[in-house]
Amino acid sequence: MAEQKSSGGHLAAVRTPEDIEGERRFDAIIAEDSRIEPRDWMPEAYRKSLTRQMSQHAHSEIIGMQPEANWITRAPSLKRKAILMAKVQDEAGHGLYLYSATETLGTDRDTLNDQLLTGRAKYSSIFNYPARTWADMGAIGWLVDGAAIANQVPLCRASYGPYGRAMVRVCKEESFHQRQGFEILLELSRGSKAQKKMAQDAINRFYAPALMMFGPSDQDSPNSQQSMAWNIKRFSNDDLRQRFVGMIVEQVKVLGLSLPDPDLRYDEESGQWLHMELDWDEFKRVVSGGGPCNAQRLARRREAHENGAWVREAAAAYARKQQDQQDQQNQQDQTAEVA
Secondary structure: OOEEEOOOOOEEEOOOHHHHHHHHHHHHHHHOOOOEOOOOOOOHHHHHHHHHHHHHHHHHHHHOHHHHHOOOOOOOOHHHHHHHHHHHHHHHHHHHHHHHHHHOOOOOHHHHHHHHHOOOOOOOHHHHOOOOOOHHHHHHHHHHHHHHHHHHHHHHHOOEHHHHHHHHHHHHHHHHHHHHHHHHHHHHHOOOHHHHHHHHHHHHHHHHHHHHOOOOOHHHOHHHHHHHHOOOOOOOHHHHHHHHHHHHHHHHHHHOOOOOOOOOEEEOOOOEEEOOOOOHHHHHHHHHHHOOOHHHHHHHHHHHHHHOHHHHHHHHHHHHHHHHHHHHHHHHHHHHHHO
16 A cells, blocks of 8 residues: 655555545444444454454453363362363353454464463453362352453444354353352352351452453543444443442342452442452553463463364364365366366
8 A cells, every 4th residue: 555644744554445435334334333244344443453352352261261170170079070171161162263253353363372372462360360279160150250241241242243243152151150150159158167268268369350350440441432432342341340240249148258348339329339449550460471370371371282283283184185185076077077
């Protein structure tokens, strides 16, 4: 694309008639609250923003398998092991849906994977905290998957078609995960004194990190407003956090446990749940690689990738063989037509 000097003296791209028509159609689709598909023209900033958000979501699903996978062999019964194994498989599937959806924006899987393995891509900070006890499987399901549902259900109406459609199935499965976590905590809360204490301890450790999953407050979230203008997000970080707090305040009463939040109360005047101030310095440190398990999570992901090299090589060899057979068949068909 040719370039010219703008009035400010900076180089600016010359917009082609196709770009102008594409932008007009893009703006119309967003104004109609309809959907952008991969074949449609889209602003480069929209493509980059979606690629960043969707790939981070995919990375979170893949890394998020680790804390729970570590507990499959230690789950207290065969039934619990089977349920936890199914959940971890679900998370792997979510990652694959989202990687596939991200590829429709023009970035291939190898590039996305390389960004994760080299630490250049971020994933949800919550998965950098350790899962110390069986009760943590309950807290992760109830709080972490619960926060994920609150954040992701509105994404089913995201303006980018492949993302919104992928989120429909993801959210249905996440709702089972949330109920599984709640049921684990409920059983522990009705058990022995030690079991109830273990459940409360797990909630105490995961409550604040779960609230941070929605991202920084609206005033410190520069990407949020643009994402809402493009109809990718439907609600701000603080609005989603409010909804989540309102949901778990009622559910924790059923558990007979409590949320570790001395400032928690519903403010009638503002119509909002007020909660304790979150430690955003900790959030930035953990999401940037300084959490208690960041190094361990990435090391295990790299190890799994290296151990799976033979699978990728076998799949590539099979694909080449299939292509060779198809080429031979096409050549035979052309020879027969000539004869």
